[in-house]
Amino acid sequence: MAVNSPLPIAANLKPVTGIELGHAEAGVRKAHRKDVLVMTLAPTATVAGVFTTNRFCAAPVQVCKAHLEGLHISGAPIRALVINTGNANAGTGETGLASANAVCSALADLLGCEASQVLPFSTGVILEPLPVDRVTAGLPQALTNLKADNWYNAAETIMTTDTQPKAASATVVINGETITLTGISKGAGMIKPNMATMLGFLATDAGVAQNVLEHMVKQAADQSFNCITIDGDTSTNDSFMLIATGTASLQVTDIASPDYAVLAEAVTTISRQLAQMIVRDGEGATKFITITVEDGVSVEECRKIAYSIGHSPLVKTAFFASDPNLGRILAAIGYAGVDDLDVSKLDLYLDDVLVARNGGRNPAYQEQDGQRVMKQSEITVRVKLGRGTACATIWTCDLSHDYVTINADYRS
């Protein structure tokens, strides 16, 4: 059960013209569940993505990167994305690369395009061979149910340990034209994205030039998926893709244009919703925690401290227990690696409660005030460093018995 479930999925996920989605039950790992998704794109579409920085990045991630780089040479547009769950095709060496390429070729043959015009994605268990035959056998079924109004099924298809599908949709008016944005994401564990998160796909019918789209996806990821953590485990398969189908009249070709600013803001807002849904559905999560670090010398040091708090098992179990054992937060700040931090200038708030002042317990702080906030399902930790003007915010969840249960049983 996600925090404050059900997650706020838009009742009507708006189709994005220029994109159709179809799914199959291919039995990749388990029978009778949707596990292969195909997205086909209009020839006008541009695609850009950001990927995991894990050195063991999965075979499909490597193939994606190669195909996206190839774009700049061939100019032949990406025509389809193919995603399987149940197997991550990571830690699979040369065989894994051949498998990812085989899936692309099979879909390209069915669609009448080149394999390099297909982007592959996988999510699931690491270190096991991808059952290529099962994935490719599912492709014709996925193509038979291709349709534009299919985002909810798509969100369900890419789930693994997720308890709920994650999707968001919005419209924004630019130059008098209504532009649509719809996206889906998945992920509940092995979540500490570093450049992107474990499968997010966001599409708009606006036209966006390739180099502009590449800038926009990085900007959005840095303010959304790159600000969440569940367990500090950066996945091997993290990918966040932004697709601009170009079927609308709006064409964004300049990063400095007002149109870019409006569209990028809308993209970032939806990305943040998708990213926060992942945290709310974090494995075993019962609390949604916002951690804001202010008055730092640099954004980097603020993020370092925020992640140190967000990754501390002791802090996370205290949240689970609704126990205002808040010295654990100070300890996590102290070992964050900001070596010249003067703790005597530091203030700590829990929502509106001033817990620590000038590095020590606030004399006016009372346990029942901390207790009141800790019992909430949504909590903000606010740290003021008193040494600069930079700030950073991340979102995370607590560490519960269910996290252990889920991850002790994941493969069984």
Add this chain to the structure above:
Amino acid sequence: MAVNSPLPIAANLKPVTGIELGHAEAGVRKAHRKDVLVMTLAPTATVAGVFTTNRFCAAPVQVCKAHLEGLHISGAPIRALVINTGNANAGTGETGLASANAVCSALADLLGCEASQVLPFSTGVILEPLPVDRVTAGLPQALTNLKADNWYNAAETIMTTDTQPKAASATVVINGETITLTGISKGAGMIKPNMATMLGFLATDAGVAQNVLEHMVKQAADQSFNCITIDGDTSTNDSFMLIATGTASLQVTDIASPDYAVLAEAVTTISRQLAQMIVRDGEGATKFITITVEDGVSVEECRKIAYSIGHSPLVKTAFFASDPNLGRILAAIGYAGVDDLDVSKLDLYLDDVLVARNGGRNPAYQEQDGQRVMKQSEITVRVKLGRGTACATIWTCDLSHDYVTINADYRS
């Protein structure tokens, strides 16, 4: 229950001449438990220590450092150590410093020495005021039961969430003289020492010059306490103290001497035993995991990768479940931050089982082989990076339901 409990505590902990230990039930946090320990030292003793690098280092740690630095100026030897459990006196600002000094003064008055000749230590809850009156009221009781043969009681006195006392004792013959070493340690959670761990005390009757002792304690810590992690949480109070009473004839005054080498080796061996006991008694631990990373370019990168594996909640829950979901180890290696790591040269062993070869699944690897090792209570993970000659080893434990239970209930 510790891994493979009971821990191998020497049946006869050998007294170290020149040191007496006494304890009290001072009711610092809970009634009817030993919670204050006093160790008195012969005037010939030298003392050196290493302390947490946490920026929120506790008040007693700050006082300890000041008193040890004062040694070089005053030349007046340290005469006693005083340790309380139940309260860490950390995150307590100026008040905390005054409290730590007040405890030193009270003990100094009873012993007839200066406050600067007393070293204070605290462990327990962070961000709560130290009940100075209760600690000082316990001191006379501790002094009445001072005796040399009291190490087991001392080990029990410094316990917090530890399920078992931790102590080790050995003798080593140097220049025909039998030298005794006895030490105690505590800690089960908030354990990822960085320069030292949450309270370790090791004494020998050898004489060791102050500057030589300072070198020896760092060397021993780096190969013992600085190689363990339970939850990645570096404590605010970590302290490891080495005491040389100088009551034996042996006097070590030169780091380059053969005597130094023999004594330092014995000190390191005991330190490692004390450190490993902490891991075996890690909060909720059911497995003792040794992680060795070999063939790296530097010790630093080997340690980085070892800790990345050792801190991954996904790896730790897989160990708890005895589930050979070993792709999680590859993922943790991949995000360790070694940016130029070529995973195609990497091999992964679980005990004697070659799981991954050249970055991919070993074709000969069979699940039942991994399963067999995962069921053991002691497991070695061995990573060969194939890019150099450096290596590093750390020790850690699994992440179980009991870790969550213990830390959700710690203060209640």
